[in-house]
Amino acid sequence: MNWITNYVRPRINSIFSRRETPDNLWTKCDNCGTMLFHREVSDNLNVCTNCGHHMGITPRDRFIALFDGGVFNEVEVPLPQPDPLQFRDQKRYPDRMKAAQKETGEAEAMLIAKGEIGRTPIVAAAQDFSFMAGSMGMYVGNAIIAAAEEAVRFKRPLILFSAAGGARMQEGILSLMQMPRTTVAIQMLKEAGLPYIVVLTHPTTGGVTASYAMLGDVHIAEPNALICFAGPRVIEQTIREKLPEGFQRAEYLLDHGMLDRVTPRTEMRDELIQITRMLLGLTPPVKGDLPKPEPETVSNKDETAPEAVTE
Amino acid sequence: MIQYLEFEKPLAEIEGKAEELRAMARETEEMDVTEEAAGLDAKAAELLRTLYADLTPWRKCLVARHPDRPHCRDYIESLFTEYTPLAGDRNFADDHAVMGGLARFDDRPVVVIGHEKGNDTKSRIERNFGMARPEGYRKAIRLMDLAHRFDLPVITLVDTPGAYPGKGAEERGQSEAIARSTEKCLQISVPLVSVIIGEGGSGGAVAFATANRVAMLEHSVYSVISPEGCASILWKDAEKMREAAEALRLTAQDLQQLGVIDRIIPEEIGGAHRHRAATMATVGEAITAMLKDLSGKDAPALVDDRRRKFLNLGEKGLAA
Ligand SMILES: [Zn+2]
Numbered sequence: 001m002n003w004i005t006n007y008v009r010p011r012i013n014s015i016f017s018r019r020e021t022p023d024n025l026w027t028k029c030d031n032c033g034t035m036l037f038h039r040e041v042s043d044n045l046n047v048c049t050n051c052g053h054h055m056g057i058t059p060r061d062r063f064i065a066l067f068d069g070g071v072f073n074e075v076e077v078p079l080p081q082p083d084p085l086q087f088r089d090q091k092r093y094p095d096r097m098k099a100a101q102k103e104t105g106e107a108e109a110m111l112i113a114k115g116e117i118g119r120t121p122i123v124a125a126a127q128d129f130s131f132m133a134g135s136m137g138m139y140v141g142n143a144i145i146a147a148a149e150e151a152v153r154f155k156r157p158l159i160l161f162s163a164a165g166g167a168r169m170q171e172g173i174l175s176l177m178q179m180p181r182t183t184v185a186i187q188m189l190k191e192a193g194l195p196y197i198v199v200l201t202h203p204t205t206g207g208v209t210a211s212y213a214m215l216g217d218v219h220i221a222e223p224n225a226l227i228c229f230a231g232p233r234v235i236e237q238t239i240r241e242k243l244p245e246g247f248q249r250a251e252y253l254l255d256h257g258m259l260d261r262v263t264p265r266t267e268m269r270d271e272l273i274q275i276t277r278m279l280l281g282l283t284p285p286v287k288g289d290l291p292k293p294e295p296e297t298v299s300n301k302d303e304t305a306p307e308a309v310t311e
Numbered sequence: 312m313i314q315y316l317e318f319e320k321p322l323a324e325i326e327g328k329a330e331e332l333r334a335m336a337r338e339t340e341e342m343d344v345t346e347e348a349a350g351l352d353a354k355a356a357e358l359l360r361t362l363y364a365d366l367t368p369w370r371k372c373l374v375a376r377h378p379d380r381p382h383c384r385d386y387i388e389s390l391f392t393e394y395t396p397l398a399g400d401r402n403f404a405d406d407h408a409v410m411g412g413l414a415r416f417d418d419r420p421v422v423v424i425g426h427e428k429g430n431d432t433k434s435r436i437e438r439n440f441g442m443a444r445p446e447g448y449r450k451a452i453r454l455m456d457l458a459h460r461f462d463l464p465v466i467t468l469v470d471t472p473g474a475y476p477g478k479g480a481e482e483r484g485q486s487e488a489i490a491r492s493t494e495k496c497l498q499i500s501v502p503l504v505s506v507i508i509g510e511g512g513s514g515g516a517v518a519f520a521t522a523n524r525v526a527m528l529e530h531s532v533y534s535v536i537s538p539e540g541c542a543s544i545l546w547k548d549a550e551k552m553r554e555a556a557e558a559l560r561l562t563a564q565d566l567q568q569l570g571v572i573d574r575i576i577p578e579e580i581g582g583a584h585r586h587r588a589a590t591m592a593t594v595g596e597a598i599t600a601m602l603k604d605l606s607g608k609d610a611p612a613l614v615d616d617r618r619r620k621f622l623n624l625g626e627k628g629l630a631a
Contacts, residue, residue: 080625081625081626084569084625085558085559085560087558088558089545089546089554089555089558090545090546138625141625145622167513167535167536169535169536169541169544169545169559171535172534172535172558172559172560172561173533173534173535173559173560173561173566173569173571174569174571174624174625175535176513176514176517176534176535177517177571177621177624177625179490179493179514179517179521180493180496180497180517180521180621181621181622181624181625183490183493183494183497183521184497184618184621184622186494187494187497187498187618206514207513207514207517207535209486209490210474210485210486210487210489210490210493210514211489211490211493211514212490213486213490214484214486214487214490214491215490215491215494227486228481228486229474229476229480229481229485229486229489229514230474230476230477230480230481230485234476235476235477235478235481238475238476238477239477239478241478243478247478247481248481256482256483256484257484258484258486258487
């Protein structure tokens with residue numbers, strides 16, 4: 001019986017995540033500088049209640065807000081071999097990894113989960129910018145492949161939240177190879193006729209933008225998110241001129257035809273439910289916060305694949 | 312005259328001396344310098360051999376970027392017949408950083424696509440130093456579609472510092488163009504083989520090199536970021552490029568060990584820029600061999616082979 005893994009663990013996850021919030025009660029908005037009551041900001045999904053600025057949010061907090069009743073099951077990601085190049089810059093790569101793991105409490109820069117949004121079963125992937133700038137290495141590649149396989153196996157759409165400084169340099173060429181690897185994963189989804197929705201969040205850059213983040217059926221971005229291949233600093237150095245205000249921001253990309261929509265985080269869940277259900281040919285959603293699904297509903301009710309009923 | 316690289320300075324001195332001696336001998340007939348000059352030649356040859364026997368990763372980057380190294384255009388001229396360039400992305404422009412079209416290879420019609428850096432100031436500017444804009448990738452996508460429709464093998468020649476980091480390139484969707492080009496590489500059901508002939512610069516290279524078989528010239532490099540870029544980010548000092556080049560494992564030898572490339576095409580002592588004709592011939596043989604390797608596979612098997620190759624990548628570490 002997978003009651004523990006399906007119901008209790010997500011709850012524990014959510015309790016832990018709440019407890020990890022800093023002890024100081026006030027948060028300062030990065031944009032307008034207003035001091036905000038911490039609880040107020042976190043209840044508003046880290047969006048400033050004064051100016052609407054979108055601050056970073058961890059995958060776990062995002063999933064708690066996204067899934068019905070905050071309940072989700074993590075999808076296991078096969079671990080790649082650690083430090084394949086024995087990379088060392090000013091620090092050893094394993095030391096950087098350990099520091100990031102300690103700081104974030106996460107294993108790596110991407111979290112995969114399945115659950116329901118508006119009673120619509122989905123698989124979700126979220127990249128963690130706080131973990132080594134969300135950089136894409138073997139693990140992130142494995143995570144996207146695992147997410148796509150899970151989606152195909154249970155015929156669910158995949159919703160992916162991107163956030164990354166690019167490829168993980170410490171994995172050298174193997175990080176670059178995640179561009180074709182993740183593209184294969186997205187092709188598996190498309191061939192299975194499943195929706196693939198990308199939510200581009202601040203910042204999404206480099207090899208991540210130039211692979212799975214730009215191959216969605218629908219591209220939605222959070223307001224003012226930086227989305228680019230080459231960063232503004234590199235471009236300014238190359239062309240030796242100042243870039244216009246708002247260059248490579250979500251609204252700019254919307255204007256230039258690279259995105260379908262720019263949607264505030266606080267409205268994202270409803271929008272994702274609406275789009276997903278239309279793409280799947282389902283009835284209109286029941287709006288608003290839904291209670292936690294019954295443990296039975298979570299435990300693979302739609303999952304007819306034989307492997308799903310093990311344990 | 313050959314352009315010497317920074318690490319070839321001692322060689323330049325010896326070869327210069329030998330040249331001077333011979334010039335003097337031509338003027339004053341009673342002087343016999345044959346023996347002395349021959350001695351210098353031997354010394355130079357020995358030095359060249361030593362230098363190239365064990366090139367550091369950074370030196371390989373310099374060799375890979377050498378202006379006299381054969382470029383895409385040279386390979387097309389020497390290895391292909393009936394080359395018929397096809398231009399434009401049918402959307403915005405024709406990107407001269409990417410050449411491509413129909414041609415015959417070993418008499419068989421194929422589609423050839425590659426980055427071209429140019430070989431003098433004028434052509435370098437026209438080719439944007441081999442840094443493609445979205446139009447270049449979209450032209451490549453078009454050509455791959457054409458190959459797919461008419462069942463022609465695709466040969467790509469990779470030689471780019473990276474995709475162009477410019478304002479217009481970003482506005483017109485550099486990321487999307489690269490992503491779609493990589494996706495197209497994975498979709499076409501014809502043989503796709505790729506040779507990294509110089510620099511394999513990041514996403515700009517992947518967009519062409521997501522192939523069934525990838526070969527690399529012995530002193531080419533293929534990397535997620537340039538050593539200078541990596542050094543300035545991780546070492547906070549662009550001058551640490553030697554260390555970065557070392558750490559990134561960007562040489563053909565390391566990449567073969569990691570399973571990223573399938574074959575190394577040897578260069579003669581002194582590198583491809585000293586032996587242009589010989590290098591081009593060897594590359595031709597490698598392309599023939601790679602195409603032959605794929606000849607038994609039908610359309611679905613070719614797509615499957617490519618996908619599996621990339622999905623399975625990363626299982627081999629350097630430690631293993
Ligand atoms: Zn604010």
